[in-house]
Amino acid sequence: MILKFFAVLLISAIIIFAAFLYRGASQLEAENRAANGGKGGSCSGVSCQKCAQRVGVVNIIGNILMICIKGYMGVAGRSKGLIADAIHSSADLLATIIMIIGLRISDKKTDELYPYGYGKAEYIVSICIYLFLFGIGSFIIYNGIMTIVEGRLVNPCLSAAWGAIFSIAINELMFRQSICAGRHINSPSMQAKAWESRSDVYSSLAVLIGIIGAKMGFHFMDPLAAVIVGVIILKICVEQVKYAVLNLMDRAYDEDYIDDINKALQGMPNIAGIKKVIARELGPILEFEICLYVLPDISIKAGESIKQDAHNIVNEIVDRKSTVRVRLFAAQQIS
Amino acid sequence: MNKLLTILAPISVLVFVVLLAVMYGWVDTMDTNMGGETPERPELNTAANQTQLINNPTFPAGIGNGQIQLINKPTFPSGVGNGQIILINQPASGVPYLGMGLDDVPPNVAAQLKLAQSTGVYVKSVAVASPAEKAGVKVGDVILKVDGKNTVAHQQVGDILKNKKVGDVIKLVVNRNGVKKSFHIKLEASPNTTNSPIITQQSGVTTQQNGALAQQNSTAKNPFEPPPPTAKIWMGADIQDIDAVMQLQFSLPDTRGVIVSHVTANSPAMRAGLETGDVIRRFNDTRIRDVSQLQSLILKSQPGKQIQLTVLRKGAQLNLPLVLGEQTPPPETIPFIGPADIAIEGTWIGMDVGELTSNGAADLGLPVGTKGILVNDVESPPATMVGFITGDVIVAVNGQPTPDMKHFESATQQQNSAVVDVIRGNKHIFISVPPPGFTQQGTKINQPLDNKIKQVAMTAPVVQPQSQQTMQPCPAVTPSQPQQLAKRFGIFASTPDLNSTVYGNRFHTPYLIMVDLSSNSFAVVAPSNIGNISDTFSSNNLAALVCSDISKETASELSSRGITIYAGVIGTPNSAINLYESGCLTPSRGF
Numbered sequence: 001m002i003l004k005f006f007a008v009l010l011i012s013a014i015i016i017f018a019a020f021l022y023r024g025a026s027q028l029e030a031e032n033r034a035a036n037g038g039k040g041g042s043c044s045g046v047s048c049q050k051c052a053q054r055v056g057v058v059n060i061i062g063n064i065l066m067i068c069i070k071g072y073m074g075v076a077g078r079s080k081g082l083i084a085d086a087i088h089s090s091a092d093l094l095a096t097i098i099m100i101i102g103l104r105i106s107d108k109k110t111d112e113l114y115p116y117g118y119g120k121a122e123y124i125v126s127i128c129i130y131l132f133l134f135g136i137g138s139f140i141i142y143n144g145i146m147t148i149v150e151g152r153l154v155n156p157c158l159s160a161a162w163g164a165i166f167s168i169a170i171n172e173l174m175f176r177q178s179i180c181a182g183r184h185i186n187s188p189s190m191q192a193k194a195w196e197s198r199s200d201v202y203s204s205l206a207v208l209i210g211i212i213g214a215k216m217g218f219h220f221m222d223p224l225a226a227v228i229v230g231v232i233i234l235k236i237c238v239e240q241v242k243y244a245v246l247n248l249m250d251r252a253y254d255e256d257y258i259d260d261i262n263k264a265l266q267g268m269p270n271i272a273g274i275k276k277v278i279a280r281e282l283g284p285i286l287e288f289e290i291c292l293y294v295l296p297d298i299s300i301k302a303g304e305s306i307k308q309d310a311h312n313i314v315n316e317i318v319d320r321k322s323t324v325r326v327r328l329f330a331a332q333q334i335s
Numbered sequence: 336m337n338k339l340l341t342i343l344a345p346i347s348v349l350v351f352v353v354l355l356a357v358m359y360g361w362v363d364t365m366d367t368n369m370g371g372e373t374p375e376r377p378e379l380n381t382a383a384n385q386t387q388l389i390n391n392p393t394f395p396a397g398i399g400n401g402q403i404q405l406i407n408k409p410t411f412p413s414g415v416g417n418g419q420i421i422l423i424n425q426p427a428s429g430v431p432y433l434g435m436g437l438d439d440v441p442p443n444v445a446a447q448l449k450l451a452q453s454t455g456v457y458v459k460s461v462a463v464a465s466p467a468e469k470a471g472v473k474v475g476d477v478i479l480k481v482d483g484k485n486t487v488a489h490q491q492v493g494d495i496l497k498n499k500k501v502g503d504v505i506k507l508v509v510n511r512n513g514v515k516k517s518f519h520i521k522l523e524a525s526p527n528t529t530n531s532p533i534i535t536q537q538s539g540v541t542t543q544q545n546g547a548l549a550q551q552n553s554t555a556k557n558p559f560e561p562p563p564p565t566a567k568i569w570m571g572a573d574i575q576d577i578d579a580v581m582q583l584q585f586s587l588p589d590t591r592g593v594i595v596s597h598v599t600a601n602s603p604a605m606r607a608g609l610e611t612g613d614v615i616r617r618f619n620d621t622r623i624r625d626v627s628q629l630q631s632l633i634l635k636s637q638p639g640k641q642i643q644l645t646v647l648r649k650g651a652q653l654n655l656p657l658v659l660g661e662q663t664p665p666p667e668t669i670p671f672i673g674p675a676d677i678a679i680e681g682t683w684i685g686m687d688v689g690e691l692t693s694n695g696a697a698d699l700g701l702p703v704g705t706k707g708i709l710v711n712d713v714e715s716p717p718a719t720m721v722g723f724i725t726g727d728v729i730v731a732v733n734g735q736p737t738p739d740m741k742h743f744e745s746a747t748q749q750q751n752s753a754v755v756d757v758i759r760g761n762k763h764i765f766i767s768v769p770p771p772g773f774t775q776q777g778t779k780i781n782q783p784l785d786n787k788i789k790q791v792a793m794t795a796p797v798v799q800p801q802s803q804q805t806m807q808p809c810p811a812v813t814p815s816q817p818q819q820l821a822k823r824f825g826i827f828a829s830t831p832d833l834n835s836t837v838y839g840n841r842f843h844t845p846y847l848i849m850v851d852l853s854s855n856s857f858a859v860v861a862p863s864n865i866g867n868i869s870d871t872f873s874s875n876n877l878a879a880l881v882c883s884d885i886s887k888e889t890a891s892e893l894s895s896r897g898i899t900i901y902a903g904v905i906g907t908p909n910s911a912i913n914l915y916e917s918g919c920l921t922p923s924r925g926f
Binding site: 067071074075078079080083084086087090093094097098100101104125129132133136139140143154226 | 341344345348349351352353354355356358359360362
């Protein structure tokens, strides 16, 4: 009885959430149209900014709701695929949570023990969690395959299909919102996140097909969908762990930024040349180290102003939170 | 606070993930273990499906046979054949006395009455003022049956009477000048004990059938038990689960919901406009699966509360608001004595029927003016299988009223399958009669037979050493693969022959035919050699039982040993084997 009540509560929450997403999207669209004098397309209106700020919160709430509904429906409806999909959603949610934790940690002031700050803690947490999830994912695949091989009867009922349908709808709406906001405020990272929720749509679709197939009598299809979702989970885990390890190793950051900065720095007056520009990621922060050649006889004051200029150039190009260290070297050969 | 949250959030998600993973591993095992709530099993297909008669394989009563399925009504007065139980439970107060002199049937009488050899017991004399005379038995009658058991020799009558006490009512079916008649004789104490033609021991033993019923009546979990007296909420409609035959006869789209078999006058149901034949699909938006669900919903409600019934009537959905009432004190249930003297005017699907007289109606406690056909004796399948009992009054067949034999005959001749409206006790119930060649589950029986099954010698009655050497012991049915058919199974049959009738053990003592599909052989165990059924099954490696009906005790004992039970099967063991082999039989569950 309580469980049923819980399910009803969940479903109504999801419907309200979906309605909110849908309404919000159409409303914003209308506002944008009005602001742009009837033509759609790119804008940087206030409403889009607002929308973009909401994306993170919406994603978290959406994912939590979906984990609950998929977990509940999956267990109640006896669908392996849906439960695996719930775990998949949990992996997504964990990624978001780790990101938030990373932000929190990097906000922490440096102290004597960790003079370079706590930026790398995020990666360690992320490695631990994803290795754990890797284990879960392997279990899902192993168990799913064993179910198929042994021919055990998985007999999902239609409520499980409803769980998958809800999941598809919400993921699609979240994708639409993120991609819209991401395009309008020109944020590639947000667009990347949007495509992630699109891939969730596909995995839920596979689960739905699996459930319907099992209902039609092809009982292997539900565990097969679970195995597919398990592979997706493993893929996420591998990617995340790889990303974390590479960043722990201070791998060079994306070349594009470096090239841009190089070009911009070359236009600077008062410098004799660029020795090197390197960057690494510290959680959400980009740390740049810029080594410049200057004439050996400039005053410290002039040197400081060069450093300040370099700072400004980097800040102009890079739209992320970043720290910049500028070191000056005397350019002997050039003179 | 924030710190706590940052730590708690991922941990709680991880815990949830672990929980889900555990559930993930359980999902498939859960399915096989929990029989009750599982969604419909994948339907077993093949030829049986073409008839579209597939019934819900889960029997609501928990006993897999048609009889119970149809009379599974907690509101039903007090079980089946209640009169005798009540009487049996009374302390014996003397030596019963019948007052007839019996003998074997003289050959000339047998020839005159065209009786088969060695049937019946001849009444040589009837004592003055004896129970037999009061009941109307006359000299020259040939007693065909006593209490539903065929009588072959006059000693048999004595055996039956041994288990009776003074005050018991026994039923006789006699052949008088070629006409079948039935009598009810109330046993009295003998006026002169030493001279009594039948001396009865004061044994507390009852016949097996009655014993089983009496026991059921005393168990608390008994589905026949009337609802507790505290439950006073009342709708006033008799309801039943829908089976395939009813679906066909009422042209329903499916068997969901429950069908209204009778609406009591001046009841809330009548005020709401409910009619016989309506199918209740929803109760306050809750989908109705079966009778017990609707009953529990009603019991949870309050008298005076308005509820909304969604009803299917002639293909259209109706919404009927209904105000639940309080139950008036239920009418006294009259123990079934039955009308004293009735001529048996016809037989139908294996039962003797006769027109209900006004006296008979009064005896049965029915309202004055009730007209119908009284079921006087239920003899053989299919009547025994589908749930008719002696004392049922048939008031309509397929919606055609049957006030007299003429109407009854025309109604029954028209159709093969029928839904029969029956008054039993003070309730109307529908009984479905499957068309010949079909089981009540809707599976077709008469598939082409092949005589590939050969009988093997049965050396020892219980253990079968010879066949155990030749046959591979079949793998036990693993719970995760319920569809896999075991190669060795048993069939209850009326005679040791594959062309006899599939029997049950509730009303008969069946032969056990053990079939081994892997070697195409079968062996027969005589009723007296079966002994403990489940031991026999275990020692012979039998993994399934096919029968027409089965007693609750046997069923639970067998199913606790993992033996699949296919009950409600009508036809010959030969066809049953074919049905079993082709996977057409649906296991009965819920024991």
